[in-house]
Amino acid sequence: MNLPPxxxxxxxxxGEMGSRWGINRTVGQIYALLxxxxxxxxxEEIADSLSISRSNVSMSLRELQAWNLVLLKHKPDDRRDFxxxxxxxxQILRTLAEERKKREVDPTLSVLREILMQRPASDAERYAQERMSDMHTLIEQLTHWYEDVKQLETERLATLLSLGAKVTKLLEAKDRVVSLGRSRRPNPANKS
Amino acid sequence: MNLPPxxxxxxxxxGEMGSRWGINRTVGQIYALLxxxxxxxxxEEIADSLSISRSNVSMSLRELQAWNLVLLKHKPDDRRDFxxxxxxxxQILRTLAEERKKREVDPTLSVLREILMQRPASDAERYAQERMSDMHTLIEQLTHWYEDVKQLETERLATLLSLGAKVTKLLEAKDRVVSLGRSRRPNPANKS
DNA sequence: CAGTGATTTCAGAAATTTCTGAAATTACTG
DNA sequence: CAGTAATTTCAGAAATTTCTGAAATCACTG
Structure with a gap:
């Protein structure tokens, strides 16, 4: 490997991190390099920089493309891909979130739903279903939240992030304001 | 494997999902079973249920304990661990988030900081540092947000989730209200 | 349509990870 | 402190994943 230190x-x-996720080391390294x-x-340049075989680069780039994590460019009068x-x-964060959802969350939700449709044949199964139902509910809540906030422009998303837990202060404030105007309505935020 | 279908x-x-994360198949299966x-x-029961060796169970449980994902129980007059x-x-979600942060995010931040301290020795290095700085900033923002909301009680957290992007509506509303009371102050939410 | 360079495919080699059984350790108990 | 049950450790077997080089394919060009 012949790169600036x-x-x-x-x-x-x-590379290390790559293996800790599902992504393998080479894929992680290539991504970092790009x-x-x-x-x-x-x-060719990638293969040289990382001292790995040309074919490994080819397969790894294919993987990165499947994740929508790389862009393909062309130079005039050069038929190589860059x-x-x-x-x-x-944008990278959004792509990552979307792809992980697609590969990990969605299949899990669908397995859970599938199982929850079935009729439990024993107490053990009945209990198991209850637990899975809890898990299903939680994942759905998270997914809905995600689907919702991912629509926001980056600007707004960043604002929201930097506010952090302080939004709850706002909620309380709103509750108070609203209660002034309307007759008793303890927690209007609870409706989905 | 001899379990209710x-x-x-x-x-x-x-098990499948386990391998897609860093966790291995057996560890995933044991967790699901528990x-x-x-x-x-x-x-012993775990080994029998999943048809895997006793020693594999031992090592996998150790792994799960390192992740703080399992609880140890004891029965009176029985010295086995349950x-x-x-x-x-x-709570499980919180633990997962915390552990993944510890293992993935923190080390990455520290590598980034380390590199950003160094003096670039070329244009390539200068550019690389800029990119890493962008990444560092993003991860820090996310981490701060996380550190902040993880303090919230579950109840509030759930409320916040179910609100989703609608919080921005609130922000706008607040802006309007605040502008009524005070003299011009365009976007009070922007301060960190 | 032969020639050339870029890219992909793929069988098997190499490396890594996971898993097991046997032995060692631990923690009790009579 | 010998005996026993639970648990852990660990060397190597088994399985899986990753990587390579050689061959095939593709996309042009003269």
Missing amino acids: LVQSFVLHF FVSPAPLCA FTTPDDVW | LVQSFVLHF FVSPAPLCA FTTPDDVW
């Missing part, structure tokens, strides 16, 4: 640390760390490269790279990542880190 | 589907799915079991199980998961799915 500072880039190399980054690439190696993402992320910090000022210009798009072609497969690869980059999106510039906007928020 | 409905439990078996669940266990198998979590999650839907009405009473705590001992290692295992369960917490009842509250919100």
Whole structure:
């Protein structure tokens, strides 16, 4: 591996992290490399920089494309493919969230729903279903929240983030304001 | 594997999912089994239910304990250990979030900070640092938000979730109200 | 349509991870 | 403190994943 030392640390760390997620080491490294490269790279350059085989690069890029994590660029009069990542880190975050949801959350929800449809044949099964139902409810709540906030422009999302838990203060304030105007209505926020 | 069919589907799915995260298949299966079991199980029972070796169970339980995902129980006059998961799915979610942060986010932040301290020795390194700085900023924002909302009681957290993007409506409303009272102050929410 | 360079595919090699059974350890008990 | 049951450890077997080099495919070009 023949990279500026500072880039190399980054690439190696993402390799490690890659294996801790489902992504493998090489895929993580390639992504990291593309992320910090000022210009798009072609497969050959990636293979050289990371000292891995050309075919490994090919397969790993395919994987990254399946995750929508890389962009394909072309230079005039050059028929090689060049690869980059999106510039906007928020966009990257959105893509990651979306893909992980698609691969992990959605299938889980569908398995849970499937099981919850079935008729329990014993007490053990009845209890198991209750537990799964709790899990299903929680995941659905999280998913709905996600589907909702992902629509927000980045600007607003960032504002919301920086507010953090302080939004609850706002909620309380709103409750008070609303109770002034209307007749008793303890917690209007509870409706879905 | 000798389990009620409905439990078996669940266990198998979590096994699959396990491998997609860093967690391995057996660990995922054991967790799923404990999650839907009405009473705590001992290692032997787990090994039998999942048809895996006793030693594998031992190592996997150790792993789950390192993640704080299982509880140890004891029966009077029985010196075996019995295992369960917490009842509250919100609590489980909190633990998961906390552990993943500890293992994935924190180390990444610290690598990024480390690199950003260094002096770039070339244009390539300078550019790489800019990119890493963007990433660092984003992760810090997310982390701060997380540290903030994780303090909330579950009740409030759930309310916040169910509100979703509608909080921004509230923000706008607040802006209007505040502008009525005070002299011009366009976006008070922006301060960190 | 032969020639060339880029890319992909894929069988098997290499590396890594997971799992097991046997042995060791721990923690009691009579 | 010998005996016993539960548990852990760990070397190597088994399974899985990752990676490579050689061959095939693709997309042009003269």
